[in-house]
Amino acid sequence: xxxxxxxxxxxxxxxxxxxxxxxxxxxxxxxxxxxxxxxxxxxxxxxxxxxxxxxxxxxxxxxxxxxxxxxxxxxxxxxxxxxxxxxxxxxxxxxxxxxxxxxxxxxxxxxxxxxxxxxxxxxxxxxxxxxxxxxxxxxxxxxxxxxxxxxxxxxxxxxxxxxxxxxxxxxxxxxxxxxxxxxxxxxxxxxxxxxxxxxxxxxxxxxxx
Amino acid sequence: xxxxxxxxxxxxxxxxxxxxxxxxxxxxxxxxxxxxxxxxxxxxxxxxxxxxxxxxxxxxxxxxxxxxxxxxxxxxxxxxxxxxxxxxxxxxxxxxxxxxxxxxxxxxxxxxxxxxxxxxxxxxxxxxxxxxxxxxxxxxxxxxxxxxxxxxxxxxxxxxxxxxxxxxxxxxxxxxxxxxxxxxxxxxxx
Numbered sequence: 001x002x003x004x005x006x007x008x009x010x011x012x013x014x015x016x017x018x019x020x021x022x023x024x025x026x027x028x029x030x031x032x033x034x035x036x037x038x039x040x041x042x043x044x045x046x047x048x049x050x051x052x053x054x055x056x057x058x059x060x061x062x063x064x065x066x067x068x069x070x071x072x073x074x075x076x077x078x079x080x081x082x083x084x085x086x087x088x089x090x091x092x093x094x095x096x097x098x099x100x101x102x103x104x105x106x107x108x109x110x111x112x113x114x115x116x117x118x119x120x121x122x123x124x125x126x127x128x129x130x131x132x133x134x135x136x137x138x139x140x141x142x143x144x145x146x147x148x149x150x151x152x153x154x155x156x157x158x159x160x161x162x163x164x165x166x167x168x169x170x171x172x173x174x175x176x177x178x179x180x181x182x183x184x185x186x187x188x189x190x191x192x193x194x195x196x197x198x199x200x201x202x203x204x205x206x207x208x209x
Numbered sequence: 210x211x212x213x214x215x216x217x218x219x220x221x222x223x224x225x226x227x228x229x230x231x232x233x234x235x236x237x238x239x240x241x242x243x244x245x246x247x248x249x250x251x252x253x254x255x256x257x258x259x260x261x262x263x264x265x266x267x268x269x270x271x272x273x274x275x276x277x278x279x280x281x282x283x284x285x286x287x288x289x290x291x292x293x294x295x296x297x298x299x300x301x302x303x304x305x306x307x308x309x310x311x312x313x314x315x316x317x318x319x320x321x322x323x324x325x326x327x328x329x330x331x332x333x334x335x336x337x338x339x340x341x342x343x344x345x346x347x348x349x350x351x352x353x354x355x356x357x358x359x360x361x362x363x364x365x366x367x368x369x370x371x372x373x374x375x376x377x378x379x380x381x382x383x384x385x386x387x388x389x390x391x392x393x394x395x396x397x398x399x
Binding site: 201 | 235237248253256262263264266268270271293353355358362364366381
């Protein structure tokens with residue numbers, strides 16, 4: 001009797017194509033990547049159909065959000081030289097002295113939300129600690145102690161003193177669930193300084209909305 | 210899966226000729242693919258693909274005390290007032306609240322394609338025909354109540370852009386009948 005021999009199939013698969021695809025995707029992701037930066041005040045922006053991208057430089061972002069039941073406003077500047085200059089001018093105004101090291105460290109902070117009196121402690125912290133939820137109480141903006149107004153004002157002043165041609169742009173990055181009066185307050189502060197045109201930061205919405 | 214490299218020689222047994230060994234030309238790619246997919250996963254999780262978009266908003270100068278506000282008369286046929294309320298609700302009317310235009314009585318509506326857009330789109334077209342002047346199109350007056358959210362504001366501004374409403378304004382003061390409407394709207398939502 002002739003035995004039927006099972007044909008032995010090779011157990012290996014040709015991986016070349018798979019490897020190609022994998023590396024193609026990898027290249028794509030590396031090239032399009034912009035690393036997520038941790039935010040001290042995470043907000044969920046509402047979506048819209050506008051296609052205009054947020055400017056990358058010369059921008060000041062006012063983040064309005066809620067954390068731990070309180071409405072907070074955070075202040076962020078995009079350009080590092082503007083950050084340093086603004087800190088210097090704000091320090092002079094409020095009588096807080098910052099060392100050059102602190103100033104250099106401050107230039108690395110994207111966004112903060114503390115009264116200027118407590119800014120030194122925040123600067124001294126490590127990045128991960130700084131972004132802990134609920135640590136930063138937000139920038140005071142009531143009528144008695146309106147530091148937000150001063151930050152906006154000094155940022156513009158710093159921008160001019162640095163000899164930049166373009167004026168600073170202002171963007172409000174609000175949480176979708178924020179109630180209108182909170183946003184209105186920020187708009188009023190901007191308008192009080194004759195900033196009548198600003199951006200609202202939104203996400204992208206599907207085409208057939 | 211790994212290809213075992215059993216180097217069985219090419220040479221014939223007992224043959225006189227010595228052939229050079231044929232090397233197996235296959236390289237094991239499994240590990241490479243593993244690595245590539247690991248990196249892809251890493252990059253996918255750490256990147257934010259959709260860059261934030263910016264919606265431009267220009268507001269008029271604030272009225273100051275030294276400049277008395279100037280009342281500008283506007284054709285009532287051109288104005289649609291939109292009151293933004295609680296729970297994503299809208300109340301709108303066309304013309305004056307006491308004497309609305311035909312089909313423009315104060316009524317509730319929602320956002321989006323089936324909502325406020327059905328009100329605005331036809332009017333964007335019809336109003337220049339009614340006024341007989343191309344430059345005199347629809348004017349939308351947006352009145353956000355205290356209960357409305359930031360999302361509502363962005364949605365309605367987006368709607369203005371989608372419908373190509375020529376003129377719109379955000380107005381924060383309410384007349385008495387409008388106040389009543391707004392209260393009704395915010396109460397009814399609960």
